[in-house]
Amino acid sequence: MRLTCPLCGPRDRREYSCLGAEDYLNRPGAGAAPEAWDAYLHLRDNPAGRARDLWYHEGGCREWLLVTRSTVTHEVFAVELVAGRSGAAE
Template sequence: MRLNCPLCGERDRREFYYMGHADYLNRPSEGAAPDAWDAYLHLRDNPAGLTRDLWFHEMGCSAWLVVERNTVTHEILSTTLATDVKEAGE
């Protein structure tokens, strides 16, 4: 599998480290209830099909990426800098 880093171009997936679902960008606010933190840290779906995941470009520019991909076909639909996704409020 190859990922297209917006800063470095197309790279082999072994340069990246998978960090989990992109929901991790939506951290609970300070003072949030314990249930909100439990859901944020531990409750994840494991869908077959389209997902939005966080990947870290470990052996490259050290950027955080949001990768939209299909877990069934391994097709990469898009890669976006996580900072751009966070700023857009997606």
């Protein structure tokens, strides 16, 4: 699979680390019960079809990207910067 980084251009998937589905911000609070952490870490949905995942371009510009892709065909529909600079890659 290849991702087209908005700053670096087309790159192989091995340059990136995938954090996971877009529910990454729904972490349990510091005082949450162990069951809440267990559910957050281990009980994730894995639906077939379009998914939005957070990826880190560690082998390039070191920016976080939101990737919209098919979990069935691995077709990539969109790659967007999550936050950060809008200039050229380092």
